Amino acid sequence: MNQYTVRYQLGGEEQTDALEADTAAEAVRIVEERHFDESDRFELIEVHLVEAGEESRTPEGQTA
Numbered sequence: 001m002n003q004y005t006v007r008y009q010l011g012g013e014e015q016t017d018a019l020e021a022d023t024a025a026e027a028v029r030i031v032e033e034r035h036f037d038e039s040d041r042f043e044l045i046e047v048h049l050v051e052a053g054e055e056s057r058t059p060e061g062q063t064a
């Protein structure tokens with residue numbers, strides 16, 4: 001498993017989720033499924049593979 005951060009926009013607000021998945025595509029699918037029931041459109045911004053020793057950070061600079 002790899003660690004990914006997925007940045008996306010939902011309801012006009014940018015959000016970031018950190019999760020483990022085998023591939024970047026799987027990470028995006030997991031995040032999309034989490035928000036499937038919401039009426040707002042999901043827009044993918046970025047998928048980032050977190051390298052060993054690299055800290056995951058949100059756009060505001062806070063650790064995710």
